[in-house]
Structures are given as structure tokens and as C-alpha cells.
Amino acid sequence: MFSLSSWKHLRIPFSFYLLPVFMFALSLSLDLNIIRFLLVFVVLHLFLYPSSNGYNSYFDKDEGSIGGLKKPPKVKKDLYYLSLLFFLVSILLAALMNVTFAVMVLVYGLVSMAYSHPSIRLKKRPYISWIVAGFFQGCFTFCMAYAGLGGLGFEVLLSPSVYIPGILTSILLWGSYPLTQVYQHEEDAKRGDQTLSLKLGIKGTFVFSSIWFLLGGMAFAWYFLNENQGWAFYGFLMAMLPVVLYFYTWFWFVKKDESKYANYDWAMWMNKISAISLNIFFLWYFLKNTQILEI
Template identity: 35%
Template structure:
């Protein structure tokens, strides 16, 4: 919505520069998520190559996996959801433009094709994520509307495959540490995912989507998130042990998640949607702490 740009100075600047129509397409790529995706993707690259990573394949991998794949995934999601309230990484979203479905489909197709310019394991992981993006958002399958399946596809796509894709662009074979850490991130996304849904329960209910949080309820979803965080850190510990290194720095990561989850579990009944949304962003902060902890612990 054009009027909504007034409350966001940076958005208003780019809207004047690009025009409202082009800006609507850009906003639905949700570029505010790109730094998070970039960090999680480059975690795999840095753990594989350290500072010896090569610029050209790294930049191409970023374009394919973050800008085209992630941007296209979020845009095709917006094309079908037609949200009116805040959505993840985008407050006061503009109305999805007329050709957003065609635009997002083109981005996903380009991602799938360009991925084959990089090592085959990366190309196959990336192509699998393209397929999952379509299955997640597009009717009649639309896995995001099916409780349990929505969680599974996000755990695999964002949690498991993103660091593996970052590793794969280096051409180095996967080792035990990165495989265990990536499975840990699959479970860690089971911690984050309910946080992304709690404040959108009213919107999802209006559309008829039966998301995980709607089916389980907020309290049980947060309890699931806590259990998943503990399992994730057990897997991270196994990854660290595969390299014979000390485990104690993982306590910083676990403490960050407990600091988000325990107050939320204790007080969620009295929280407004806005506070639940703020909780999600605190969860993203905890995710960043985990990425940094494992970067230090597993550095090659």
C-alpha cells in the first residue's frame, strides 16, 4: 500500500526512486530476510572453505539460492496468500501486484536452471528447494495449509538444506560434522517456525489454512519449540564432538533460545499479536547466536 510507505522512511525513499508498482514487487521478495538467509547459507561455505572461499562461485551461489530461490519462494507465497496484515519480514505489505505469480515463477525457474552452473550437489539441493517452494504455496497441494507438512518442508528447506547448499558450492564432500550440524538446524527450525505463525493465526484462520499453531494451539506449539531446541543442541554437540572440540560454548546458544522461549511459554496468554511478532524477531536473534557459535566451534 502506497500510503503505508510513509511510516517507513527507507521504503518511502526507494518507492520514490523506483515507483510504487516496481516497489511492490521488490517488497514481496522480502529482502529483509536476505541477511538471515545469507548468514545461514555462508555458514556452510565458511565451514567448508574457511577464508579460502572463492568469490565467483560464492556470489553465484548467493544469487541462485538467496535472491532468486528465497525471494521467489516468498513472492509466490504472497501471490497466493493475499495477506492484508503484517507478514514475516514485511510490515504493512502492499497489495500483491497483478503479475506477482508470473514474476515469482520466473525467479524460481531461473534459480533451478542457474544452479547447474555450480557443483552437482548444490544444483540438486537447490532444485529440490525450488520444487518444495511450489509444493508449499501453490494449490491444490499447498503444504503450508496442512499442519505438520508445513513444519516438515521448512525444517528441510531452510534448516537442513541451506547450510548444506552453502557447503556444496565449494565442491568439498560433506563430512560428519556438517551433516550433524545441518540436521541440528532442521530441528532448530522446528523451534523457529511456530514463532512465525503465532501472530498470524487470525489471518490464517480467515483463509481456512490449518497451520501447525492453529491445530496444536499456541501453548503446545511453544512446548514443541522448546523440545526441538533441546534436540537441535544435542545434534550440534554431536557435530562438535566429531571434530574433538569443547562443547561448553554451545551453552551460549542454548541460553539464547531459553531466554526467548521460557518467558514466552510463561506469559503467552497475555501477549498481544504485536508482542508475539516481536518474540519471533527475538528468535531470529537467537538463531544468529547459534550460527556464530557453530562458526567458531566448527571452523576448519
């Protein structure tokens, strides 16, 4: 019914890179339930994120590499309907949990559509798109996952114990997000999209991201130490070590030759190392913080 190329554009495996936000929310959830855990995971990572990927791919119609697809197949019309189908399924599954979770899934999906839809196309607005993408993929997703995991209402958005760790995830995403755009300058400029990375330039993107990574590290350090979790602070430093080493190695090569090293492969390895390191850390943090192995 749907073409193979359209299924590829959903980029379901790419959801792995956003898994740390879910794992952090899981680590702080007070009421763990296996059914809610599975449903929230499926809604976000198997339907909502792929829906967003496919919808944005349909309107971007990229000919060059995109996140998760080095050589994306040509976009077909059925991708539009497949992405909407996945979005509808994510809302219906979320509604099985509670109204709050379903509404938040709806809001996330609509905002992601605004990122690429030609009538709004936030992608043309470098600073607004950067703020929106970092906030909704970070803090809002954290609150959404927390609400779904705990069967809670909109009060999670006003609870400091929820939105503060959520903001921490946004800070890291505000640092990493421009790096995902460094290899797309030519294609973005051709479409008339003014991404933040295009605005900053390649070297400027690395300097900008390094500042936000430093802020993110300081914010997480403050959070863990404020919670009297020195063990988590040191664990976080260990998890970030390979990420920082790779980042500055990449930056060193980029300063030598932008055209050669500011490319898809280097950017995807940055994503992979970050996701693997943070997923391992937050899995360990989840096991320690919930003491689930001691139950």
C-alpha cells in the first residue's frame, strides 16, 4: 500500500537519538507501570517521531543526506499520508493512557509540522526554529513522557521537579541541534531556509555548540549535586567524556578543511556517540535512582 521509499523516510531507527530524554523521565518517575512504560515508548519512538520525520521529509524533499539517511530516496506522495497515519495512531494510542498525554502528543506533532510546512516553515527562521526544536524535543518531550509514564495531568508542566530536569535536556539539545545542520548548508540555502548553522557559519556553529555543551554540563552538575547525587554527577561526566573528545576532534579537523569534514558521516557519528553514551548513563541512573534491582 505504501512505497518502500516512504517507509525509509520515517527513519524509525533515528528515534534512538531522542531516547535519552525518555530514559531521563523514566528515571524520575515515581509510579512505574510496565503497561504505561511500553505504551509511552511505542507512542513516542515508533509512531510520533517517525511521523514527524516523514512529514518533514515530504515537504523538504531533500536530495542530499538527511539525519538517518545518507542517500534518501525520492519523496513520493504516499509519504504524506503515511506520516499522517502514524500521527493519528500515536494520538489514539496516547488516548489509551489519558487525555493529557494525548493532547501533548497532538501539540508536539503540530509543532513539528510547522517546522517544515510551507505556510509556516519555522525552518526559515533560524533562532525561532532553534528555540522551538530544542524546547519541544527536550523539555516538552520530557514532561510529556513523565505525564504518560505516571498517568498524570497538565500539572506536570508547572512542577519544578519535572520542568527543571526537562530544561536540562533542552540545554543539551540547543547545543547539539545546530551540529545536525552543518552538512546541509548548500541545500538549505538553495531552498531559502535560514537555519541557525547557516547563519553562524560552520566554525561559528562549533563555537556556539561548545558554549551550550558547557552550560549543559554545568546545569546537570548543579542538578545532581543539588539532589545529593554525587555518584550521578561523576557518572554523567564519564558519559560525556567520549562525546566531548569526539566533538573537539571533529572541530579540529573542520578547522583544517570545512568542505571535507563538515559532512554527514562526522555528524552522524556525533549523534551516535552522544546517544549511546547518554542512553547507557540514563539506564544506569534509572536502575540506581529507582533502586528497581533491589525490589
